[in-house]
Amino acid sequence: MSEDLRDAREVFDLFDFWDGRDGLVDAYKVGDFLRCTGLNPTEENIKKFGGTKNQGEKQLPYEECKAIWEQAKAIKDTMTHKDFREAFKSFDREGQGFISAAEMRHMLNAMGDRLTDSEIDDIIKYTDVREDLEGNIKYDTFIEKVMEGPPGV
């Protein structure tokens, strides 16, 4: 058994412990499960692999979770700092390295794997990004923080 697979097994056990120690993990936790193994799938992929949106819909035994994990592992994460900056640049009308905070909120709220307002508030808090007087943020530092990954694990 590879080291990675062993890690995944332990994460499954941890989730199972919290789920009632019955050998099954609720499918709505698939996303979190994968993230705790170090993978970072999109919401769309999570659903494709078998995750559900709501609690109580489906219960997955280890074998199924393992299969989902293997699928998720196969997908390569290809975005680099450069790609990121390019994307932000398109919002940066004045080319000064700033983007309006409101626009970023809108972007996170309306596109991709949408986030709620309170989740966006959290992001601002965790990355310690500050709006200037005109409501803009310097996106370079923000990108750096995000690429750095979540702290402490």
Added chain:
Amino acid sequence: AAILIQKWYRMYVARLEARRRYTWTIFQSIEYSGEQDQLKLHNFFNSMINQLKLDTDGQPKIARAFASSQRPAVVASETSDISGCIEGIEVESSYTGPHLTFPITHAQVKTLIQAFKAKRRLHVRYLLELLNETQKLFKQMKNINYASTSISKQITVCGDLHGKLEDLYMIFHKNGLPSVDNPFVFNGDFVDRGASSIEVSIILFACFLASPNEVFLNRGNHEDHVMNMRYGFMKEIIRKYKDYSTQVTKSFTEVFSWLPLATVIDDKVLVVHGGISQHVSLKSLARLDRHRVSRNESMICATLKQQYHLFLLTLQTVVSHNDCYGWSPVLSFLQFISVLRPPSLSEVSSLENVSLELQRLEEWKQNIFNDETNFLTLKPTFYVQVLDLLWSDPKSLMGCNPNTFRGGGCYFGPDITENFLEEHNFKLLIRSHECKPEGFEYNHDGKVLTIFSASNYYDIGSNKGAYAKLMGPDLTVHMVQFLAYQTGSVRKLTFTQRISCLEASAMQDLREKILTLKSDLMEEFKKHDTEETGTITIADWCSAMESVMDVDVPWRMLRSKLVKLNSDKRVNYESTFEELQIYHRYSEAIMEMLYRYKDSLETIFRIFDKDNSGFISMSEFTDACTLLTRHTSVNLSPNQVNDIAKSLDLNKDGQIDFNEFLEAFRIVDQKNLNTVSPRNTESEDIYDCASVNSFDEPMGVKRKITSNSELSNLET
């Protein structure tokens, strides 16, 4: 770009949650493995105490200790022992604490609360009188309370308080004091672990005496003398009422033994401390004599699968000492076997017959335990029911399985709940016994509600406390959550910082537990290290940790925090012990063993130390060690025991100061060379018997966390 940010955020949250959860798992696993140990000791001692009928001369000390340490809870007494204790105690004119007159009124409850807030202590005479009145009233009550909301239209249910006075204050602040319009149910575990078990008990009993029809108290698994010896209540009594600790202890034990076992609200909701099992039936529960843990029951308890070997061991001990004890105890033992299987007692007149009896017993045991169904169809006994009521936990697996986590009671599944509720026409089971991060939790499709009212239970920031208000004719449940701290100003910590603090705290607990098993672990590591490189694979390290430690934690996830990897990804296993060292004054050879069994030894010491002086004689200590070897798998030769005894007698006066023994271990953090305070996961550091003056001990902080340990005040 949006997706990248969103993925980052989700990963962040998921990992934070995982950390929070395994921190919790660590705290809980360590807690329960301690409880498991204690329950074994508890059953062992109860059997010993009940079963030994001893002659007065020529006894070894063990026997004498048990004979004279009569525990009121296990011997049915006609008259109360408490009133005897009160005689001769006068209240001095210099006493500035609260005065009590009986019957207790609501005004006096308020007086008590004010006094405790002002850090006064209740005079021992009033305390004993209060306990006496409480016990008298409990005695008149049945095993099951019946509460009604016909007048008040609502009722409040609180869970474990564990001596945390600030949580009780918080509840009264938010919900008002008990009265005719404001009935309460307190679901057990009022004492142990927290700093103010005595004050919490006093207030609860006073409330009960002031409104006996509106305040309902259930017994919890910590309302028990052997638990109290390990988990801090005894220490608190000794510290606060040193000169009268024996009387106070005895009185509390007496009161606890009379506590009702459950409360039924409006014939719709059952409130009980632990849970239920397939053996529990309210009808038979109502009939049993809760005060008398009769000999039969203890014996039967001892025959529960996990205790059975203990029972045989005890029997064998008695038989092998028969020259000291005489025949009567042997006969007594054998008599009780008859409850399960009729022996041929009349023939027991010689050692040969006893051996034969033992042999038959051994065969019978084989038969009965080889066939699970046989065992389970044994008629459920009273003690088993009480054990199940106070120790069980709900789980998602169907059926009833032995609660291996705790060592007592069972895990009950949704089907057990369903059947039980249906049989009694109840709509909900409310229980406590388990700490929950949000202070409460629903299980079994909303049919089981766990309520836990001690916030910050494991450490500051670990969990909220909660209580439930059941309102209206349908008893609709409204949960109220809270967080209570002892002193005011706490600065804001972010959620992340709080998790990091808690995590650090849990890791500390875990490291110390690892330290107690150092030699066993090294042995196991070396087994994997066949080429003696000093390193092993990660997988081997994890499996070694799993097999030696008896806590269920995610070792792979924690590996990076516990041990170092070398350049080719192998674990340098000695680095497992690098960070902490035990600093002690005893010889190396026995140090680790003593540290590992510190808590069990403490319990045994307290049983011997009848006058609560904190000293036992060398020979009593030797006996205690012998008991320990019986109870655990530790093998100590008489020479080793003597060596230990000699080294513990630090000033060579033939007496061992066991408080000194307990305090003698200090964990030194090698990295920072800070002395972390004496470790004891179960009780608070403030139980330092040296500092008797400090009634206003700081609550909550188990150890000195770094300067970042402040908290945000989350009131829901």
